[in-house]
Amino acid sequence: MTVSTLPILPTSVVGSYAIPAWLWAAWEKIEAGGFGAMDVAETENDAVAIAVRDQEHAGLDLISDGEMRRQGFIVSIFKYFHGLRPIEPRRKVGVLSYDGHVFYEPVERLSAPAGLGTLKELDHLRQVTTRPFKITLPGPLTLATQITKGGPYRDRAEIAADLATLINHELKALAARGARNLQLDDVYQSFIMEPKRLAELYDRCFEGVLVSRRFWHICFGTLEGFGFGERTYRPLFPTIASASADQLVFEFANREMAESELWREFDCPKELGAGVLDLKNFYVESPELVARRIRRMLESVPAEKLWINPDCGLARLPRHLAFAKLQALVTGTRKVREELIGRADT
Numbered sequence: 197m198t199v200s201t202l203p204i205l206p207t208s209v210v211g212s213y214a215i216p217a218w219l220w221a222a223w224e225k226i227e228a229g230g231f232g233a234m235d236v237a238e239t240e241n242d243a244v245a246i247a248v249r250d251q252e253h254a255g256l257d258l259i260s261d262g263e264m265r266r267q268g269f270i271v272s273i274f275k276y277f278h279g280l281r282p283i284e285p286r287r288k289v290g291v292l293s294y295d296g297h298v299f300y301e302p303v304e305r306l307s308a309p310a311g312l313g314t315l316k317e318l319d320h321l322r323q324v325t326t327r328p329f330k331i332t333l334p335g336p337l338t339l340a341t342q343i344t345k346g347g348p349y350r351d352r353a354e355i356a357a358d359l360a361t362l363i364n365h366e367l368k369a370l371a372a373r374g375a376r377n378l379q380l381d382d383v384y385q386s387f388i389m390e391p392k393r394l395a396e397l398y399d400r401c402f403e404g405v406l407v408s409r410r411f412w413h414i415c416f417g418t419l420e421g422f423g424f425g426e427r428t429y430r431p432l433f434p435t436i437a438s439a440s441a442d443q444l445v446f447e448f449a450n451r452e453m454a455e456s457e458l459w460r461e462f463d464c465p466k467e468l469g470a471g472v473l474d475l476k477n478f479y480v481e482s483p484e485l486v487a488r489r490i491r492r493m494l495e496s497v498p499a500e501k502l503w504i505n506p507d508c509g510l511a512r513l514p515r516h517l518a519f520a521k522l523q524a525l526v527t528g529t530r531k532v533r534e535e536l537i538g539r540a541d542t
């Protein structure tokens with residue numbers, strides 16, 4: 197199936213997939229130096245095979261590699277940057293959350309001489325699936341929130357600008373190698389990110405990048421089930437509509453579909469990838485509930501602009517739950533597709 201033959205209401209994921217039990221165990225051994233480079237590559241390839249197979253079996257139209265090589269949404273990206281010194285987490289005991297991460301301090305101008313690791317993801321995905329897929333990367337401002345000012349940088353805005361240039365190089369390389377669908381992920385924290393600035397940085401990342409679809413996932417964070425900031429997209433409108441993204445990928449299910457009216461209210465020209473799986477909820481949605489959520493979105497978003505996905509990445513769910521939720525997503529979407537087609541026929 198090519199992108200041009202996608203059905204109405206295409207189904208997709210945000211990016212990460214659930215980590216298999218054995219991979220958690222393997223990571224412990226890898227961190228302890230117990231695996232060689234070939235062992236690591238084999239382990240990562242096996243993990244991608246599982247993520248791809250689960251997504252294909254669930255019936256998704258556009259998949260990812262599950263971000264199986266990343267070990268966390270943004271943590272592993274930092275190993276590609278030169279010019280940063282890690283700072284010990286300020287809190288190491290108790291519940292893991294946003295204050296328990298390693299931060300970084302610049303010691304020189306940032307660079308990424310070997311790229312950001314996504315080209316091998318692209319090359320491998322092509323070998324293991326015939327479905328269309330997307331490659332994802334964290335956005336520059338989101339990465340910059342993990343970095344303190346220092347070295348040649350006076351503030352985070354300067355750091356984010358350099359990160360945008362490095363991400364731009366990576367996206368250009370992916371596009372040149374034939375990637376069709378590229379996505380940036382941002383955790384929206386309205387108190388530090390002005391919408392205009394956020395959009396400018398996104399545009400800078402995609403400057404000169406020619407692909408079929410530019411996705412932009414913006415969520416409110418989901419680390420161990422915690423968000424970060426007020427969970428509203430309203431401040432992003434109408435600014436966000438002028439960014440170069442083709443599709444905005446937003447979370448709705450865990451907010452009980454709040455703000456589904458924004459597309460109609462602002463006559464937003466973008467496609468919407470609507471989150472209809474609540475990942476902060478340890479239950480499996482019924483296909484009927486998924487269908488109800490999609491119908492709610494259709495009150496505001498034209499069917500030809502609407503895609504269906506989970507609220508966020510699935511990495512923090514046990515695999516059985518992630519897979520069952522994806523099955524419900526696909527079955528619920530098919531119900532609504534049939535209704536739409538039936539309506540068109542009468």
Ligand SMILES: [Zn+2]
Pocket residue numbers: 210413414415416417418507508509
């Ligand atoms: Zn997210």
